[in-house]
Amino acid sequence: AQSVTQLDSQVPVFEEAPVELRCNYSSSVSVYLFWYVQYPNQGLQLLLKYLSGSTLVESINGFEAEFNKSQTSFHLRKPSVHISDTAEYFCAVSDQWGAAGNKLTFGGGTRVLVKP
Amino acid sequence: KAGVTQTPRYLIKTRGQQVTLSCSPISGHRSVSWYQQTPGQGLQFLFEYFSETQRNKGNFPGRFSGRQFSNSRSEMNVSTLELGDSALYLCASSLGGWSGRYEKLFFGSGTQLSVL
Numbered sequence: 001a002q003s004v005t006q007l008d009s010q011v012p013v014f015e016e017a018p019v020e021l022r023c024n025y026s027s028s029v030s031v032y033l034f035w036y037v038q039y040p041n042q043g044l045q046l047l048l049k050y051l052s053g054s055t056l057v058e059s060i061n062g063f064e065a066e067f068n069k070s071q072t073s074f075h076l077r078k079p080s081v082h083i084s085d086t087a088e089y090f091c092a093v094s095d096q097w098g099a100a101g102n103k104l105t106f107g108g109g110t111r112v113l114v115k116p
Numbered sequence: 117k118a119g120v121t122q123t124p125r126y127l128i129k130t131r132g133q134q135v136t137l138s139c140s141p142i143s144g145h146r147s148v149s150w151y152q153q154t155p156g157q158g159l160q161f162l163f164e165y166f167s168e169t170q171r172n173k174g175n176f177p178g179r180f181s182g183r184q185f186s187n188s189r190s191e192m193n194v195s196t197l198e199l200g201d202s203a204l205y206l207c208a209s210s211l212g213g214w215s216g217r218y219e220k221l222f223f224g225s226g227t228q229l230s231v232l
Contacts, residue, residue, distance in 0.1 A: 032218055043120070043206055043223035051218050090159065094218075102149045102210055102221055103172050106159035 002027040006107035021076040021110045023091030031093040033074040038088045086114045120224035134195040137227045141209030148190040153204040202231045
């Protein structure tokens with residue numbers, strides 16, 4: 001069984017300030033790790049993913065996340081946020097192997113509110 | 117290329133009724149997954165279909181069922197609706213291949229179901 005914990009349900013932050021969203025997971029098998037973003041009244045969009053290789057992964061819009069195997073964490077960071085980053089962010093995992101298919105296990109989500 | 121299309125966008129039903137939601141995947145995608153999103157339980161995996169066969173299933177009661185047609189379109193059905201079934205139901209599609217290989221999921225905007 002897998003579980004994902006997002007430690008903060010809401011994170012208010014001022015524009016141009018840095019933000020960090022914390023994610024810890026538990027799994028008995030090797031996993032892929034993801035961050036998804038959900039804007040109001042929309043579906044989920046993949047922000048970035050860790051499959052293998054370099055533990056630091058980056059997105060095209062300035063977010064980065066670092067996989068830490070010993071701490072089973074995959075925290076998301078952005079050095080300077082914009083108003084447009086206001087959204088809900090979900091951390092998720094899936095099994096690397098086996099018959100899991102496209103089954104994702106999600107954390108509870110973190111609402112980021114960027115204030116001017 | 118059209119994205120994942122879910123219909124209808126909004127639904128209002130009463131307890132005891134049944135409902136059918138539809139999902140049209142991206143052209144060429146053969147895997148369709150369904151997720152339930154509620155404020156209390158978050159995002160939970162319902163099931164995945166590939167080539168008209170259910171490949172994976174989450175922990176939901178038998179009232180929740182689905183199917184996939186030969187053109188990869190999928191429907192999910194909820195019978196004997198309960199108040200707790202009020203949720204945003206998200207559909208996601210992917211190319212669909214061997215289990216264990218990473219494939220990017222593309223999500224639709226969801227169907228918002230309200231049970232009164």
